[in-house]
Amino acid sequence: MKKVAFLFPGQGSQEVGMTKAFYEKDEDVKKVFDRAEQALQVPIKTLMFEGPQEELTKTENAQPALLLSSAAIANVLQKNGVKPVMAAGHSLGEYSALVSARALQLDEALKLVQTRGRLMEKAYPAGKGAMAAVLGLDEKTISESVDEISEKGEIVDVANDNCPGQIVISGTKQGVEIATELLKEKGAKRVLPLNVSGPFHSRLMEPASSELEQELLKTDIQDAEIPVYANVTAAPVHDQSEIQNLLVKQLYSPVRFSETISNMMASGDVDAFVEVGNGKVLSGLVRKVNRRTKTFAIQDPESLAAFLEWYKEDA
Structure with a gap:
């Protein structure tokens, strides 16, 4: 069988x-x-x-x-x-x-x-958290970037390692917005906001x-x-x-x-x-x-x- x-x-x-x-x-x-x-x-x-x-x-x-x-x-x-x-x-x-x-x-x-x-x-208050899928960037670069943002006061974490080239981040709405721009600068092909109601799988x-x-x-x-x-x-x-x-x-x-x-x-x-x-x-x-x-x-x-x-x- x-x-x-x-x-x-x-x-x-x-x-x-x-x-x-x-x-x-x-x-x-x-x-x-x-x-x-x-x-x-x-x-x-x-x-x-x-x-x-x-x-x-x-x-x-x-x-x-x-x-x-x-x-x-x-x-x-x-x-x-x-x-x-x-x-x-x-x-x-x-x-x-x-x-x-x-x-x-x-x-x-x-x-x-x-x-x-x-x-x-x-x-976490509705509308105050966010998640986004990062396409075409390695996990090390993403992890270092979100740590850098978190050190400045906005919490962002790696939430899902879905497959090679697709990693999801999660955190405060402003933190994810900042991360989106930073990750694009670092070579992400796309950073797509997810239609979710909260910052799941984050601190x-x-x-x-x-x-x-x-x-x-x-x-x-x-x-x-x-x-x-x-x-x-x-x-x-x-x-x-x-x-x-x-x-x-x-x-x-x-x-x-x-x-x-x-x-x-x-x-x-x-x-x-x-x-x-x-x-x-x-x-x-x-x-x-x-x-x-x-x-x-x-x-x-x-x-x-x-x-x-x-x-x-x-x-």
């Missing part, structure tokens, strides 16, 4: 209509959505299928919606006999990976990320971490059944106490996604990476880490069928 790694997308991948095609076709997916609505006590299905997009994009809605989408599709995959040998997620997606590894139960994970979203929203999220830690202490976390590569360390984690500690740190630490993919590839145990959930962003990042890597992005019955045809051939 072929060996696959599951990858789960993070915030920004949400869009109205996601997972609806699976919902209409699969009774088990309907049951997952019913459980989610009971756990969250919000009409998450209506938000996901009908919008409006602005409401779905709010952090406290987007996070459980994306987790629900990924978990529902992962269930469909497992019902079709697909079991990953390892998993990882981008930021919020790490919670989806932990659900797939049975370290977290879906109901608890949904409530946890709903709270996480609220904590992230209130950690400015630390006020939310202590409250998140209290929520995690109340959550039933189990040892993971498969290796889940953590954002903070880019290394596999199994132990429930380590999972808990890393989820707290993840809130204000950079997402080491490029390194995570390299480490998963280096394990020598994967025939393909399968993006489970809405969008194809992570599949694209994987190919930028190694263009010869086989990837699939499963977000509707058609993409599922194409993947299963490959997965089961010569089985």
